[in-house]
Amino acid sequence: MSRPLDSVYPIVYFDCIVIKSRQDSKVINxxxxxxxxxxxxxxxxxxxxxxxxxxxxxxxxxxxxxxxxRGVQDILIAxxxxxxxxxxxxxxxxxxxEVQLCIVHMLCNSTKYxxxxxxxxxxxxxxxxxxxxxxxxxxxxxxxxxxxWNGKYPIxxxxxxxxxxxxxxxxxxxxxx
Numbered sequence: 001m002s003r004p005l006d007s008v009y010p011i012v013y014f015d016c017i018v019i020k021s022r023q024d025s026k027v028i029n030x031x032x033x034x035x036x037x038x039x040x041x042x043x044x045x046x047x048x049x050x051x052x053x054x055x056x057x058x059x060x061x062x063x064x065x066x067x068x069x070r071g072v073q074d075i076l077i078a079x080x081x082x083x084x085x086x087x088x089x090x091x092x093x094x095x096x097x098e099v100q101l102c103i104v105h106m107l108c109n110s111t112k113y114x115x116x117x118x119x120x121x122x123x124x125x126x127x128x129x130x131x132x133x134x135x136x137x138x139x140x141x142x143x144x145x146x147x148x149w150n151g152k153y154p155i156x157x158x159x160x161x162x163x164x165x166x167x168x169x170x171x172x173x174x175x176x177x
Contacts, residue, residue: 002066004175005047007073009037012047014063015081015102018053031055033063046070057085064093077170082163096165103130110156122149122156129160135171
């Protein structure tokens, strides 16, 4: 039996890491899922670890359902990586939860398309964008970023546009949050 959880969490971070594991004299991949919450008392609390063969939105839906069954009625913000259909899995169980895409994951996904010699300047320009104080500043910075980099790396700004609705929610909150 899993321990009961609080009914509301302001922020829950969901992530998965793939590890190598030895099973029956073979080395295989295993996906380790993690849910880590900020409590209403501003403490970090692990909600659970789960293991599967690989990461997928279907398994995340199972995790959401388990959290609901353990007493979590509401998650205000879910911070996630860019896994396809992950926001849908969250919305199925927690339709009012705001999904925030992890900026670190976005940076990692962005830089894999950029030549090594351009990465430092490229990341500095991305930082101007995600480090902006308001949504308006961010949108202006994105346009400036596109003007500078779209000739060489158009896929990066396309990536940011594709995920924009899940990148911008934190601009609705004060910097302290």
